[in-house]
Amino acid sequence: MLLIGDIHITFKEKDRLLNILKEQILAHPEEKNLLFLGDYVYSFGYDRASLLALYEFFLSLYAEGKNVYVLSGNHDWIKDTFVFEEGRKTCNIFENLNLSEKGNCLKFITEPLFEEIEGENVLFLPYMLQPDLTKYPGIESLTEQNLWYQEMIKTENKNLILSAKINLILEYFKKQKESFTVLHHYYFEGTKFPGQNSQFSLKDAALQKHWLDDQNLQFISGHLHKSFAYQNYVCLGSIWATSSTENNQLKGIWKKQGNHRTFDEMNLKYYFSFDRKGEQGKIPLTADDLQTFYLSLQQEMKQNFARKEVDRNFQKTLNLKDIAITCYTDALNYEETEVAKVIAPELEKEIHQFTLGKKIEKSEITLEGIENSEALILGMQERKSLLKTLLQQKFPTQYEEYQSLLYELKIL
Numbered sequence: 001m002l003l004i005g006d007i008h009i010t011f012k013e014k015d016r017l018l019n020i021l022k023e024q025i026l027a028h029p030e031e032k033n034l035l036f037l038g039d040y041v042y043s044f045g046y047d048r049a050s051l052l053a054l055y056e057f058f059l060s061l062y063a064e065g066k067n068v069y070v071l072s073g074n075h076d077w078i079k080d081t082f083v084f085e086e087g088r089k090t091c092n093i094f095e096n097l098n099l100s101e102k103g104n105c106l107k108f109i110t111e112p113l114f115e116e117i118e119g120e121n122v123l124f125l126p127y128m129l130q131p132d133l134t135k136y137p138g139i140e141s142l143t144e145q146n147l148w149y150q151e152m153i154k155t156e157n158k159n160l161i162l163s164a165k166i167n168l169i170l171e172y173f174k175k176q177k178e179s180f181t182v183l184h185h186y187y188f189e190g191t192k193f194p195g196q197n198s199q200f201s202l203k204d205a206a207l208q209k210h211w212l213d214d215q216n217l218q219f220i221s222g223h224l225h226k227s228f229a230y231q232n233y234v235c236l237g238s239i240w241a242t243s244s245t246e247n248n249q250l251k252g253i254w255k256k257q258g259n260h261r262t263f264d265e266m267n268l269k270y271y272f273s274f275d276r277k278g279e280q281g282k283i284p285l286t287a288d289d290l291q292t293f294y295l296s297l298q299q300e301m302k303q304n305f306a307r308k309e310v311d312r313n314f315q316k317t318l319n320l321k322d323i324a325i326t327c328y329t330d331a332l333n334y335e336e337t338e339v340a341k342v343i344a345p346e347l348e349k350e351i352h353q354f355t356l357g358k359k360i361e362k363s364e365i366t367l368e369g370i371e372n373s374e375a376l377i378l379g380m381q382e383r384k385s386l387l388k389t390l391l392q393q394k395f396p397t398q399y400e401e402y403q404s405l406l407y408e409l410k411i412l
Helices: 016-027 049-061 085-096 138-147 149-153 159-178 210-214 276-284 287-304 336-342 345-350 380-394 399-408
Strands: 002-004 033-036 067-071 106-109 115-116 120-125 180-184 217-221 228-230 233-235 252-257 260-265 270-275 309-313 323-328 355-356
Touching: 016 049, 016 252, 049 067, 067 120, 085 106, 106 336, 120 159, 138 149, 138 159, 210 217, 210 260, 270 287, 287 309, 287 345, 336 345, 336 355
Parallel strands: 002 033, 033 067, 067 106, 120 180, 180 217, 217 233, 260 309, 270 323, 323 355
Antiparallel strands: 002 252, 115 120, 228 233, 252 260
């Protein structure tokens, strides 16, 4: 089976993204099962034409005889409507009427679904807004026995309630089958994963961390954009770098056969950053330096997945036109002679984009009465509220200007 992480299709990149993705899938003609793990757009702003192009892509794969599973992610809901809602209803009609000539399926998954795929038990656990527990016969006994669930469900926080329900649903399926793979689109609570800066809580809609110790379960997701492996969990990341915040990362799609996985790198776009301050800034960055750095990222990925059975198909060479480079320097001076000290002129001309950056020192401002240990367990909305409070206290006269800018940047 082929596993495809977050796509986040955009108008600017849709044609190239779909062409490269098609090439990656065609490289595995023997693979009949294609599993897409959510986040096909960004919910805060998406292009309808790009979404329809992706839908047509799913249909083309289905027409070729592939089984196509499309799991809903957190970005795939506009208010309370799934972005592929019309397609989901249409495909449900096709399936109910058994219209597939090749016996294959196209499923848009917005509710938990248990399937056997290639002899493996798979639970699809999509991102849901309001899970309906009445659809699970006998789950009432679990709600009565689970004191944690009873406490969580009393809260007014919708994400805590969602966390309670998805964990209960997972427990329900665990009662049905002892061992299976969970393809999901959620965080895990209170766990710092390799290479990740953030840590999440149940207030972010998350699975309980005790599931990570269950050796009878395998968890696979996209959602977090940087891939990693941790205990019984593999995060596939996104299939391309959607912004410069995803710098120094390798992206691609994954093949799964039992416990064995293969990573196929996609070469849509790279964001690389380099520290060129001090003595390092006196030697211009060259194409050879870039290739060496790229090989070091490959080695880092090998180390991150050292305990998993993973083969890796990396690009042999870099296409410089796909690369954006940021060099962090002591001063932001774009005079030609100064830039030439940071990056070789011939390399700057070849790459897609070059920018200078200056790293901002970590702010020492803190909100009185909030300890770091407490801040770690806050949900995303509470962190945003904390940020606004910090800005109000530190910059009272400039607060409205800063707030407007942060809303524009989709941070608040």
